[in-house]
Amino acid sequence: DAGITQSxxxxxxxxxxxxxxxxxxxxxxxxxxxxxxxxxxxxRLIYYSAAAxxxxxxxxPDGYVVSRSKTExxxxxxxxxxxxxTSVYFCAxxxxxxxxxxxxxxxxxxxx
Amino acid sequence: GQQVMQIPQYQHVQEGEDFTTYCNSxxxxxxxxxxxxxxxxxxxxxxxxxxxxxxxxxxxLTFQFGEAKKNSSLHITATQTTDVGxxxxxxxxxxxxxxxxxxxxxxxxx
Numbered sequence: 001d002a003g004i005t006q007s008x009x010x011x012x013x014x015x016x017x018x019x020x021x022x023x024x025x026x027x028x029x030x031x032x033x034x035x036x037x038x039x040x041x042x043x044r045l046i047y048y049s050a051a052a053x054x055x056x057x058x059x060x061p062d063g064y065v066v067s068r069s070k071t072e073x074x075x076x077x078x079x080x081x082x083x084x085x086t087s088v089y090f091c092a093x094x095x096x097x098x099x100x101x102x103x104x105x106x107x108x109x110x111x112x
Numbered sequence: 113g114q115q116v117m118q119i120p121q122y123q124h125v126q127e128g129e130d131f132t133t134y135c136n137s138x139x140x141x142x143x144x145x146x147x148x149x150x151x152x153x154x155x156x157x158x159x160x161x162x163x164x165x166x167x168x169x170x171x172x173l174t175f176q177f178g179e180a181k182k183n184s185s186l187h188i189t190a191t192q193t194t195d196v197g198x199x200x201x202x203x204x205x206x207x208x209x210x211x212x213x214x215x216x217x218x219x220x221x222x
Contacts, residue, residue: 035212040121042200042214043155059113090154098208100145103154 003027006091006104014112019078021107023091031097032074034058034066036087037106043090049074050097081111114139116203118213126221131188133216135201143204144177144184149215150197191220 004025013019023032034046035058045058047066055066063085065077078085088108092101115138125131135144143162147155159168161177161184168175174187188195198215205211 040214042118043212045211092155096208098143098204098210100157100160101147101155101202101210103156106154 004091004093004102004104006089006107008107009105010108012110012112013081015082017081019081019109021076021078021089021091021109023074023076023104025072025074025091025093025102025104027093027095027102028071029093029095029102030071031094032068033092033094033101034064034074034076035090035092036060036085037090038087046076046089078109081109083111085109086111114203114205114209114211116201116211116213118201118216120216121214122217122219124219124221125191127193128190131191131195131218133186133199133201133218135184135186135203135213137182137203137211139182139203139205141181141203142206144181145202145204145210146175146184146186147200147202147212148197149200153197155200188218191218193220193222196220 007022033048035043044060049055049068052071088106090106091104094101117136145160146158149155165179166177172189176185198217200215201213202210
């Protein structure tokens with residue numbers, strides 16, 4: 001049971017570069033979420049998706065783009081990375097929305 | 113928008129002492145969930161409370177949901193070193209969104 005996976009687990013990039021973080025789940029959950037975790041801020045929702053081709057903004061969407069062409073994948077793209085986007089990024093899924101969320105292992109991103 | 117405040121941000125205890133973290137919402141919640149994140153790990157679901165005044169126990173952990181469904185607490189009796197980590201509450205609304213608190217980082221000294 002693979003569950004929910006994220007790749008890469010660690011990423012170092014430079015300011016201005018485009019970066020894509022991948023998220024894949026094997027449960028066929030309808031809902032998927034992207035959070036960033038920063039000390040003192042807890043988990044902040046970036047974007048979420050209710051189904052394939054349906055996405056919506058969360059609390060901190062600026063500078064991020066998502067897509068969901070398939071139910072099992074929910075990639076997050078930083079179009080032009082900034083230092084303020086250095087963080088730990090978690091993907092999660094649930095079924096239905098509002099119920100238990102299952103988190104991936106996280107991607108630790110450093111923007112130089 | 114909805115805000116969920118969690119206190120304290122940090123808590124250091126000696127092994128065997130009790131620990132409590134509190135969660136307060138600016139709006140009435142439909143449910144409250146609690147998650148634990150071990151150092152270097154990812155959040156893992158612990159429990160969900162739905163009813164006003166509900167109390168649930170998991171071994172040494174006691175979870176409460178306030179009568180007004182706007183606050184909640186997690187109490188750990190006789191902490192152990194395995195309890196270290198960050199504890200998050202997450203408030204759920206009737207339309208399905210979860211809002212996470214900032215988390216309480218628990219350190220247990222042996």
